[in-house]
Amino acid sequence: MGTTNATPQPKRPLGMTILLVLSFLNAVLNIFSSIIMFVGTPMIAEMVKTGQLEETMAPFLTTANEEMRTAMMDSMTALAGIKPVYYLLMLVLFVVSLAGVVKMLRLNKSGLHFYAISQILMLIVSSIYKYPLMHPSPFMTDLLLTCMFIAVYYLYFKRMEMENMKNTPNTLEE
Numbered sequence: 001m002g003t004t005n006a007t008p009q010p011k012r013p014l015g016m017t018i019l020l021v022l023s024f025l026n027a028v029l030n031i032f033s034s035i036i037m038f039v040g041t042p043m044i045a046e047m048v049k050t051g052q053l054e055e056t057m058a059p060f061l062t063t064a065n066e067e068m069r070t071a072m073m074d075s076m077t078a079l080a081g082i083k084p085v086y087y088l089l090m091l092v093l094f095v096v097s098l099a100g101v102v103k104m105l106r107l108n109k110s111g112l113h114f115y116a117i118s119q120i121l122m123l124i125v126s127s128i129y130k131y132p133l134m135h136p137s138p139f140m141t142d143l144l145l146t147c148m149f150i151a152v153y154y155l156y157f158k159r160m161e162m163e164n165m166k167n168t169p170n171t172l173e174e
């Protein structure tokens with residue numbers, strides 16, 4: 001049998017694997033959340049309009065103080081103000097993000113591009129539909145987390161490329 005001179009597949013660092021699993025779980029949970037909210041938001045908006053929301057929430061708010069009740073009702077009212085198209089757009093973007101994560105799990109660098117673009121578009125979509133309704137807005141926190149994850153994934157791929165170049169014998173003849 002002949003030997004092959006194929007370069008070994010680089011090993012994914014443990015830290016990258018942990019972050020990818022977290023990103024995978026985040027995308028899957030948000031896909032389900034987006035579906036539920038796309039369907040449920042019109043119902044919540046109708047309940048807010050008719051005053052049924054407070055009645056429905058009453059059993060859950062029995063142990064809460066007045067400040068907590070007000071905060072929860074304000075949150076639910078703000079939630080009802082988000083247009084369902086927001087959740088549809090987020091669903092699509094989380095599916096693209098998930099595809100990027102799966103590609104990165106397979107050490108395909110193009111997954112980083114899918115992931116980064118979808119995450120940036122999520123910030124833009126949220127800035128249009130969601131953040132204006134929230135006080136205080138979580139924009140800065142979301143921006144920092146997005147930048148951190150993209151930067152860390154980029155650095156992991158860069159490190160793997162450098163290790164791969166270091167481990168690949170120079171086949172050029174001088």
